[in-house]
Amino acid sequence: MTLEDHAYDELLPATRRALLHRTAKAQAEGRAPSLVAAVVRDGQVVWHGARGSVAGRLPDADTQYRIGSITKTFTAVLVMRLRDEGLLDLNDPLGKHLPCPDLEAGAGTGVGAAAGDVTVAQLLAHTGGLAAESPSPWWERTPGTVRPELADVLGEQPFRHPVGQRHHYSNPGYTLLGSLVAELRGAPWEEVLRAEVLEPLGLHRTSAQPKAPYAQGLAVHPWADVLLAEPVEDLGLMAPAGQLWSTTGDLARFAAFLARGDERVLSAESVREMRTPAAPPESGDRYMGYGLGMQLLNVEQRTLAGHMGSLPGFLAGLLFSEEEEVGAVALANCTSGPLLGSLAAELVQTVVEAEPRIPETWRPASEVDQGVLELAGAWYWGTHAFGLRLRGDDGLDLGPLAAAGRSASFRAEADGTWTGLNGYYAGETLRAVRREDGSVSHLDLGSFVFTREPYEAGAPVPGGVDPQGWFGLG
Template sequence: MTTFQDDLLPGTRRALLHRIAVAQAEGRAPSLVAAVVREGRTVWHGARTSVDGHAPDQNTQYRIGSITKTFTAVLVLRLRDEGLLDLGDPLEKHLPGTGVGEATVAELLAHTSGLAAESPAPWWERSPGVLRPELADVLGEEPLRHPAGRRFHYSNPGYTLLGALVEELRGAPWEDVLRREVLEPLGLHRTGARPEAPHAGGWAVHPWADVMLPEPAEDLGRMASAGQLWSTTGDLARFAVFLVQGDDRVLSAESLREMRTPAAPPEAADVASGYAYGLGLEVRRWGERLLVGHGGSLPGFLASLTIGVEDDVAAVVLANCTSGPALAAVAADLVGIVADAEPRIPEPWRPLRKAEPSVLELAGQWYWGTYGFGLRLTADGLASLEPLSGNGRRSRFRANGDGTWTGLEGYYAGEVLRVVRRPDGSVDHLDLGSFVFTRQPYDVEASVPGGVDPEGWRGIG
């Protein structure tokens, strides 16, 4: 086992090792390997194995299954950012003749296209991809299960179509585009469509006996963009850093935030469990912590990449068994162990470099009717509007450079905040999506829709 001794406290390292040791032993995994990233650096690596003296390290490849979908989503967002497609475009516009072309690119990314979860028999994960040489073979005669856009229904064929879309617009195989546009720029040299030594073998562990059976490692062919990749904890740790920070050579931080934003209407069971899906990334509530990432599985392998964005801690866990340890829970626990034992130290407070008087005068207390709000200007150049007490609508706003501000989250995401001034230049009120915010509750000196009773505030009697 290799650890990075100077990065975490001894107690934290032991807790991490204990967690993966329990997972490997109770989950009966032939091997289990994990890594933890904090603040952009890999700070811990651990492994447990059933083979004495032969623990896998951060360069040992495992199959990562559906984590491949996140890589494919990155390629699609690159096409969008280059102006080659819009997420609202129907698939037919760019990839005609599939028979399911009414589904939009965004619906395919978010698993709301209505497509079936799997391709027609035989079981695609345990049969050669050459049995499905064309998209029609992947989709089958009845590819749809639901109306497009109505519900979240996870679809492997949907990501096969996205891979074909990438190939169509780039004029090159999905695997070649991925290597050129993502893997090489990010330095993910141990990630690829086929295993390269050293790599783990995939095993099935008997559910009622401590014996194993080797699993076949099939090439998925057309369905590669849904689950083909092999990778390592070292590479996936670097990929996790990219998913948080972005890299302008590959994809901006803003587009990655879009990928992390829930885009699919959750099922009732998902609401209860705190699960949602963005654009190629899962979003999950784990206790009080919000986690993003993706899981993966293929016969013989399990994988999980989990990121606590607010804590700036990520975990990668890989195992070479068909079933056994619940890796999503293991990865979430690894994030929690580090974040709770060694909480993130905030950056020093720093003041605004420049405070424009016309902006500074907006800070302070405002009222929407009788609801009190506070507007605060922060050093990052944003404005934050929050209720003064209790729950209520809150959002941060980004300046547009013309005196208006655009909401970034919650109810006011995308809504425009305007400053309405009197003829003498003084502020009359704030207009937020037509709602009026005044300095006093129903300020008689401000332009309040419907007017204010001239007799003013009064008691009973």
């Protein structure tokens, strides 16, 4: 049996014990009535741990907890689906698609026209300048019927910052996105979510209302080991910002989808776009930024993406590493206590450090385009040396031959060019410029000229090459 045939989906006993120890420590030190966690690797759930009790029993991967703002990532997926279908552009102002009477009615108080000018992308990335919360009373502890209209969610002064100038987390912003989804689909947000995301991904234990078995939301007294039941409210219009209940089993599968994509829901390219930084972090924020519905965290030089969540009685954390395809989920039924974002990050770190990803077997290409093969090798931007390597998927990798410099991977396009996927050259076009006889003259990358020799004579180097050529100093 080869290494590839071996059951890599099974974690080593030492790793499993380390995961259980970290989970148990979080539950004990955070004083959580119950805490469940799971790890997913290469799309498969490889570990589940639980401490405490729910209704007198140890919770399992099928026990529901409320996940709070992880709901926002589900809502963002629905919005990205609308974009991919061509029903909206992320740069569209909200008012183009949501001509809601509630917004228009508030125009006299500054609600309607201004909120309608915020773009879909700004709402997704929390850069629309909207307030963090809806007007009093505290929306997480009041029924959704208290705010029956969008104008009630926004209030008379919905803005705290100029539009587009800073990241400011906004729950009302995701309420607007949920209403946008309902408007364009002609169905309630919850129905659209179930039909377009939950059912295709097999997330049968994720729902807007709790379904047994589920944990009761509790508050733990800060100075005594006693509990207080928290109310369970239907959030109404605020549901797209934090309504959902789910399990570690479902969320682990959702994390795998966010890392890989699934053509039935969103492509790999679209989920990659979601986890690409779209806004800097707020001052003092421990996160490195925010994508389109995803929080981004740097841990030991490793980028983790996902989202945290909380509602009275519940805490939740979901983080994953795209590079290692390892993710972790942690859920607890307490208003405050364990830091589940930190726990999820530590569970990911435990696995990737104890059991480094096994590289895929290298195999030669089955066929090769001789015209593309001609491009492989050393190129020079001015005097900076770069190497261009062909990948087996017809893409290219370009990187400096010295330690420092810009590098990027490129995707092949049907017209014979390549599009940058990351780094400085993300979205930029790389093309090979050929002479009349078909030979390669140079590479053009976003107007940068790469030549086979440093400042190659005869190449169209901007500004030209001094005819004196290279010289020394006597």
